[in-house]
Amino acid sequence: MARTEPVTPPSGPAAAPAASGGWTSQQVAALAVIAVCGVIVALTQTLLVPVLGTIQADLGSSTAGTQWLLTSTLLAAAVAVPVFGRLGDLYGKRLMLMVAAGSLAVGSLICALTSDLAVMIVGRAITGFSAAAIPLGISLIGTILPRERAGTGIALVSATLGVGGALGLPLAALIAEQADYHVLFWVCAGGGVLTVAGLLFAVTEPAGRGSGRFDLGGSILLGATLVCLLLPLSQANSWGWGDPRTLGLLAAAIVGLVVFVLVEKRLKSPLIDVVANARPALLLTNVASICVGFALFASLIGTASFVQAPPEAGYGFGSSVLEGGLAMLPSGVMMLLLSPVSAKLSVRFGPKITLALGASIVALGFLFRIVFVDSYFQVLVGTTIAGAGTGIAYAAMPSLILLGAKQSQLAAANGLNALSRTVGSSLASAIGGTLLASMTISLAGNELPSLGAYRTLFAICAGAALLGGLISLVIPAAGADGED
Numbered sequence: 001m002a003r004t005e006p007v008t009p010p011s012g013p014a015a016a017p018a019a020s021g022g023w024t025s026q027q028v029a030a031l032a033v034i035a036v037c038g039v040i041v042a043l044t045q046t047l048l049v050p051v052l053g054t055i056q057a058d059l060g061s062s063t064a065g066t067q068w069l070l071t072s073t074l075l076a077a078a079v080a081v082p083v084f085g086r087l088g089d090l091y092g093k094r095l096m097l098m099v100a101a102g103s104l105a106v107g108s109l110i111c112a113l114t115s116d117l118a119v120m121i122v123g124r125a126i127t128g129f130s131a132a133a134i135p136l137g138i139s140l141i142g143t144i145l146p147r148e149r150a151g152t153g154i155a156l157v158s159a160t161l162g163v164g165g166a167l168g169l170p171l172a173a174l175i176a177e178q179a180d181y182h183v184l185f186w187v188c189a190g191g192g193v194l195t196v197a198g199l200l201f202a203v204t205e206p207a208g209r210g211s212g213r214f215d216l217g218g219s220i221l222l223g224a225t226l227v228c229l230l231l232p233l234s235q236a237n238s239w240g241w242g243d244p245r246t247l248g249l250l251a252a253a254i255v256g257l258v259v260f261v262l263v264e265k266r267l268k269s270p271l272i273d274v275v276a277n278a279r280p281a282l283l284l285t286n287v288a289s290i291c292v293g294f295a296l297f298a299s300l301i302g303t304a305s306f307v308q309a310p311p312e313a314g315y316g317f318g319s320s321v322l323e324g325g326l327a328m329l330p331s332g333v334m335m336l337l338l339s340p341v342s343a344k345l346s347v348r349f350g351p352k353i354t355l356a357l358g359a360s361i362v363a364l365g366f367l368f369r370i371v372f373v374d375s376y377f378q379v380l381v382g383t384t385i386a387g388a389g390t391g392i393a394y395a396a397m398p399s400l401i402l403l404g405a406k407q408s409q410l411a412a413a414n415g416l417n418a419l420s421r422t423v424g425s426s427l428a429s430a431i432g433g434t435l436l437a438s439m440t441i442s443l444a445g446n447e448l449p450s451l452g453a454y455r456t457l458f459a460i461c462a463g464a465a466l467l468g469g470l471i472s473l474v475i476p477a478a479g480a481d482g483e484d
Helices: 025-046 049-059 063-091 093-112 117-144 147-178 182-202 216-239 244-264 280-301 304-308 321-326 329-349 351-371 376-404 407-438 451-473
Strands: 440-443 446-449
Touching: 025 063, 025 093, 025 117, 025 147, 025 182, 049 063, 049 117, 049 147, 049 321, 063 093, 063 117, 063 216, 063 407, 093 117, 093 182, 117 147, 117 182, 117 376, 117 407, 147 182, 147 280, 147 321, 147 329, 147 376, 216 244, 216 407, 280 304, 280 351, 280 376, 280 407, 280 451, 304 321, 304 376, 329 351, 329 376, 351 376, 351 451, 376 407, 376 451, 407 440, 407 451
Parallel strands: none
Antiparallel strands: 440 446
16 A cells, blocks of 8 residues: 655645744634635535425426526536636636635625526526635645645635535525525625625735646536536436436536547646546545545435424424424534544545545444434434544545645646535435435325435445545555656
């Protein structure tokens, strides 16, 4: 097995400066602004889940049409993450982070001011561009903080992806019970504006940028490929896996990926350096990220509905929408608290060991969920264990990217890693949704997922997490796969 490397940002003109004394107020402010930006952006990904039914009733739309409020955000995010990452390397990470935060404000404002479904979908698509803020923030922290503190900062910002997702459910449920759902959009719009202002005054653009041109053709090709991949995954439950649209788009995604790789390998300034990202250090990290991203999102979709089911189903507790959202709150808190612990573990044992440890804890949490189903408290314990593991694992991933990627391509590499997590979440949504819809029981004329369906889903999640942990153990140390 390759030797484990401690986490230190690469040296060079753009590397983080050495520390001198304690944290400065400027460093604390910069980290706080970027971390808050990450939480707000991640929060928007799950914010609408508890209120989709309310929006559908208010707008008089169909279930399929309302679902596009989530789908449009997912597709826009998938395209924006790698594109904004490359633009950040070329023209400035802080600049592109401000653009991403600005898109959150603009998109949310559009949604807040309308009750038209089509306009709201456009607003949510614009909001989706803000997903690039988290990998951009990770890359920015890695270059502006001293190397002794970069690991802690990166771990904190990386953990916000899970923290915001877990906080979005209870927050949305609370606001939905007390006020109009448009308040959710106003909250996000305000958060976007405050974040842009914070970035403007508290964060400086680091020196050192990548060279070359922006690959517009590659961006269009990758965007089309990602749409062909993620659209059928998001619609598989309504279209069906055997539907010509599902099969045709998945086939087109495979063809598009092959063409993209062949084209990018021949360019001097590609959107994604496919040769560098095919090296084991980065490739295996991204595959492990898909696995852990799968487990996290499946926990989100398999918790609120679980506790809200009536006790007659054999597993539920008849919880309210708010109680269903609150079931994920301890998970989010654990992610936040354990991110600095993950950073210390990565320094001591190496990030790949930390990732394997986090993934193993995630699996343990899901095994707990399989066995213990008798009380709301038991569900809280299981989700908290899984959340703790997710926080440790998510915080370790950017450290592996930091060791494996060139400094001039750091934002693009982090963007690809974030995209890997998105793909994992999309797979979880598609597979989990299909599973829960196919293994059902009839109760008072309604079809509900059976306890066996949930246990099967949790078993798949545990297996995915363990697979991610095993993959992380064979990630080579920095420089061990043939390139510094």
